[in-house]
Amino acid sequence: IQMTQSPSSLSASLGDRVTITCQASQDIRDYLNWYQQKPGKAPKLLIYDASNLETGVPSRFSGSGSGTTFSFTISSLQPEDIATYYCQQYDDFPITFGGGTKVEIK
Amino acid sequence: EGQLLDSGGGLVQPGGSLRLSCAVSGLTFSSYAMTWVRQAPGKGLEWVSGITATGGNTYYADSVKGRFTMSRDNSNNQVYLHMASLRAEDTAIYYCATGRYIQGRFDYWGQGTVVTVSS
Numbered sequence: 717i718q719m720t721q722s723p724s725s726l727s728a729s730l731g732d733r734v735t736i737t738c739q740a741s742q743d744i745r746d747y748l749n750w751y752q753q754k755p756g757k758a759p760k761l762l763i764y765d766a767s768n769l770e771t772g773v774p775s776r777f778s779g780s781g782s783g784t785t786f787s788f789t790i791s792s793l794q795p796e797d798i799a800t801y802y803c804q805q806y807d808d809f810p811i812t813f814g815g816g817t818k819v820e821i822k
Numbered sequence: 823e824g825q826l827l828d829s830g831g832g833l834v835q836p837g838g839s840l841r842l843s844c845a846v847s848g849l850t851f852s853s854y855a856m857t858w859v860r861q862a863p864g865k866g867l868e869w870v871s872g873i874t875a876t877g878g879n880t881y882y883a884d885s886v887k888g889r890f891t892m893s894r895d896n897s898n899n900q901v902y903l904h905m906a907s908l909r910a911e912d913t914a915i916y917y918c919a920t921g922r923y924i925q926g927r928f929d930y931w932g933q934g935t936v937v938t939v940s941s
Contacts, residue, residue: 749928753867804867
């Protein structure tokens with residue numbers, strides 16, 4: 717299953733609303749997770765099953781979608797949100813990740 | 823809270839072998855599936871392999887099938903990735919990760935271990 721993530725990078729101002737999309741090549745129901753990866757660090761789970769916020773993750777992060785089209789939103793961009801974000805499907809093997817979206821501050 | 827510590831990376835020549843290890847603490851290890859994910863320099867994440875909680879089933883990416891073998895020792899809370907016939911394109915940071923189900927979310931991650939395949 718191919719996961720197409722867009723954009724591959726974006727630049728936004730602090731406080732902006734940021735949205736990333738992930739398109740699956742086939743129906744994956746809601747079997748989609750979102751991760752944040754900061755430079756030199758391991759990925760961190762933010763959203764699971766398309767829309768569920770992982771414990772301890774700030775509420776400015778959210779996810780939505782089902783089937784083939786998904787979105788991930790940061791409602792108000794903070795300095796600590798500078799990172800690369802990845803979607804991941806687990807509907808079928810091989811498990812696949814999107815190509816990533818690098819978020820920078822304008 | 824789960825803690826994962828990966829180790830075993832290093833420099834290896836093309837065609838060589840290497841065994842990665844991942845020690846897990848803070849979880850009931852035998853109840854968790856385990857996964858290896860890699861990241862080539864400057865690239866995105868690539869799922870490599872997964873093993874069920876009991877170790878009864880393993881799954882591999884096509885890019886490593888037949889060359890890599892994943893195993894686990896539930897008495898010692900460790901998971902392993904034996905890598906053989908290594909190629910330059912296997913050069914990456916290798917992360918172990920875990921979640922309750924072999925198909926699901928990866929709740930906990932190791933810090934990563936670097937594998938470099940070069941002559």
